[in-house]
Amino acid sequence: EIVLTQSPGTLSLSPGERATLSCRASQSVSSSYLAWYQQKPGQAPRLLIYGASSRATGIPDRFSGSGSGTDFTLTISRLEPEDFAVYFCQQYGGSPLTFGGGTKVEIK
Amino acid sequence: QLQLQESGSGLVKPSQTLSLTCAVSGGSISSGGYSWSWIRQPPGKGLEWIGFIYHSGSTYYNPSLKTRVTISVDTSKNQFSLKLTSVTAADTAVYYCARGDSNYDFFEYWGQGTLGTVSS
Numbered sequence: 001e002i003v004l005t006q007s008p009g010t011l012s013l014s015p016g017e018r019a020t021l022s023c024r025a026s027q028s029v030s031s032s033y034l035a036w037y038q039q040k041p042g043q044a045p046r047l048l049i050y051g052a053s054s055r056a057t058g059i060p061d062r063f064s065g066s067g068s069g070t071d072f073t074l075t076i077s078r079l080e081p082e083d084f085a086v087y088f089c090q091q092y093g094g095s096p097l098t099f100g101g102g103t104k105v106e107i108k
Numbered sequence: 109q110l111q112l113q114e115s116g117s118g119l120v121k122p123s124q125t126l127s128l129t130c131a132v133s134g135g136s137i138s139s140g141g142y143s144w145s146w147i148r149q150p151p152g153k154g155l156e157w158i159g160f161i162y163h164s165g166s167t168y169y170n171p172s173l174k175t176r177v178t179i180s181v182d183t184s185k186n187q188f189s190l191k192l193t194s195v196t197a198a199d200t201a202v203y204y205c206a207r208g209d210s211n212y213d214f215f216e217y218w219g220q221g222t223l224g225t226v227s228s
Binding site: 037043044047096097101102 | 145154155156157168170171172204206209212213214215216218219220221
């Protein structure tokens with residue numbers, strides 16, 4: 001099983017700042033089969049990024065993903081008020097499918 | 109627009125079976141090579157993939173739950189279901205159904221989630 005470790009656990013930033021979230025895998029994720037999701041309280045996760053760097057339909061370009069192998073990054077270039085939420089990474093290159101523990105982006 | 113809606117037993121006693129159904133609208137479960145998953149999230153915690161099914165009935169389960177999980181599909185009703193047996197308090201979670209991409213197992217479409225509580 002591929003274990004995904006997200007850091008930091010909590011990121012305290014102000015609107016307009018840049019957010020950098022990390023997702024590290026216990027073994028190489030084949031073909032960069034890594035996705036990122038945003039989740040707000042009481043809501044289902046929302047797909048942001050798939051294939052490590054491809055934005056899902058309707059996702060603003062301030063969200064970008066990068067990385068390969070075992071190290072992946074989600075960057076939010078300028079935080080908008082609606083971006084304060086919890087973010088999860090997920091790998092789909094190995095079985096079982098696994099998710100990271102999440103990073104909470106909170107208002108400073 | 110594809111929509112998924114979970115329903116089922118909200119409160120289950122320990123050792124009993126949790127049964128949930130996901131109704132799909134705006135698209136057919138039988139079309140395309142999509143996988144249909146169950147994912148859960150204990151209160152305040154992260155996400156755990158439970159398993160998925162294809163319209164053909166082929167299933168894949170998380171080994172951590174495999175002995176207690178059954179996922180089935182009813183194409184005539186355009187829905188799929190989850191049964192989790194011998195539940196304990198650790199199975200208390202919000203249960204989501206979701207659709208995988210046509211070729212890859214990431215999730216663009218999710219249900220709103222339903223809370224399954226295990227309590228005597």
